[in-house]
Amino acid sequence: MSRALHDAATGTLFGVALNYKGLLEQRLAEFEQAPYQKPPVKPVLFIKTPNTRNGHGQPVVYPKGVERLQAGPALGVVIGKRATRVSAEQALDHVAGFTIVNEFSLPEESYYRPAVKAKCRDGFCVIGPELVPVAQIADPHALDIRLFINGEVRQQNSTANLVRGIAQLIAEITEFMTLHEGDVLITGTPEGRVDVQPGDQVEIEITGLGRLANPIVAEQEAH
Amino acid sequence: MSRALHDAATGTLFGVALNYKGLLEQRLAEFEQAPYQKPPVKPVLFIKTPNTRNGHGQPVVYPKGVERLQAGPALGVVIGKRATRVSAEQALDHVAGFTIVNEFSLPEESYYRPAVKAKCRDGFCVIGPELVPVAQIADPHALDIRLFINGEVRQQNSTANLVRGIAQLIAEITEFMTLHEGDVLITGTPEGRVDVQPGDQVEIEITGLGRLANPIVAEQEAH
Structure with a gap:
């Protein structure tokens, strides 16, 4: 990653689950069941631990014994x-800038609890x-986001479809x-996460x- | 905290949920329902983010608008x-030492997903x-653990009752x-988490x- 990014992005990596409209709609039925009975009313956060940090051009290891691994294109x-306690109006004053994140995960059956085991493997959070x-x-809410596997577009969306925008998330x-x-x-x-395999070149x-x-x-x- | 601890405990803070036998037994009925249908077969981990770090003698802030706050005595x-990928036999070779942790949380109805919002308030992880x-x-599996509120014992247990011992957790x-x-x-x-109030002196x-x-x-x- 660039020196500026390396120096800037040194802190905690906070993931936000279910923050694309299409994804949330797909999951609504699940949220009407126990234990929640309703969709989340606040951001569902998870943490990518420091061992997950990885950079542009670096290999991402497909763990042994794992059936599926998915890329996770995201605006960082x-x-x-x-x-x-900043207001949405002041929130952008607290932002240094934007970058791309590839938030790798093992697929999970449930969104109730994004598991450390699925989200926090070594090297599973590429930033840059x-x-x-x-x-x-x-x-920043009108950016195209595209995932390429071996040069082919496999997932695309737009930050226009964020459930919660950047200022609202920060607030x-x-x-x-x-x-x-x-x-x-x-x-x-976004919805439509794509499986990757050893040997793939993944680009966002x-x-x-x-x-x-x-x-x-x-x-x-x-x- | 002591200088040695301050210098040693600089990394990620990993919580383990449901790791006392009495607590797990209390929750078994819940785990037989959807979505899990069975008790967890692996450690249920959660993260205390860096903003939660706090030290011996420092105030713990009872957040505004919160109904209940609970202390969380734990062996660190x-x-x-x-x-x-270390084996249980080699695991203790990777340990520098032990300390006390008070892992404050807002009580949660469900253990399915320890929420960042409940676990990661500023200053909610005291170490020392x-x-x-x-x-x-x-x-280390025969240590008495006692929580005092204003000098009175309110919770006590023993690390003999850990579901997974230290070596097994690390492995x-x-x-x-x-x-x-x-x-x-x-x-x-341990089971039996105790509510605390502003003005309380909490000791483990x-x-x-x-x-x-x-x-x-x-x-x-x-x-």
Whole structure:
């Protein structure tokens, strides 16, 4: 990743589940069952732990014994200034810039509890290639997001379809916890997650943010 | 916290849910319902994010608008050496030492998904007062753990009642992710969590590890 991004995105990596409209609609039936009985009223957060950090061009390891691995294209928002109980109106003042995130996961049957075991394998959060300052992106809610596997488009969407926009996410999260400089909000992966295999070249392109590329490699025997 | 602990426990804070036998037994009926239909077969992990870090003697803020806040006495295991796919037999070689953790949470109706919103408020993970080296604790699975509120014992148990012991936890977690020097395993809070109120003095004592004390204070108005 670029030096600017490496220096900027040093904090906690917060994932937001179910933050694309199409995905939420697909899951509505599930939310009407026990234990929730209704769709979530607040952002459903999960954490990508520090061992998941990975960079542009670096291999992503397909773990042994795993049946499926999925890419997770997402717009990343890098916090630039400490944020506690900020309003949606002030939220963007706390953002340093934007980047691409590929939030790899093992597929889960349930969204009730994004499992550490599915989300937090080593190298499962690729961030990069650049930190693009806020001022360079005219409208972060009108960016095309495309996933390519071996050069072929396999998933596409637009940040216009976020359930909660960037300012609302920051406002709702900082109602109950402080975001710090260097924290990254992974604003969500659209519906239609795509399986990847060892040998695949996985790339994500977001308007104005460049292209984030990683090869998938099989896990080696323990050494 | 002591300098040694401050320098040692710099990494990711991993919580383990449902790791006391009495607690798991209380919850068995719940696990037989949808969506799980059976008790968890692997450790249920959650993350205490870096904003939750807090030390011995420091105030713990009772958030505004919250109905209940609970203390969470736990044995903390500080990792001393990188651990990937280690066996239970080798696991203790990767431990620097032990400490006390008070893992504060808002009570949750369900254990299906320990929510970031309930677990990750600022200052909700107190660690200390000391890092006690492994060699000083004869048997970490025979330690009394006691919670005092304003000097009165309100919860007590023993690490003899852990569902998964320390070596097994490390082995099962490092099957799928790497633990790093400075990471902390919060080995679980016993059944019978106790509510605390602003003005309370909360203390946890674990055999051989000293006493971790914190006052609960009301949240001030935004400034």
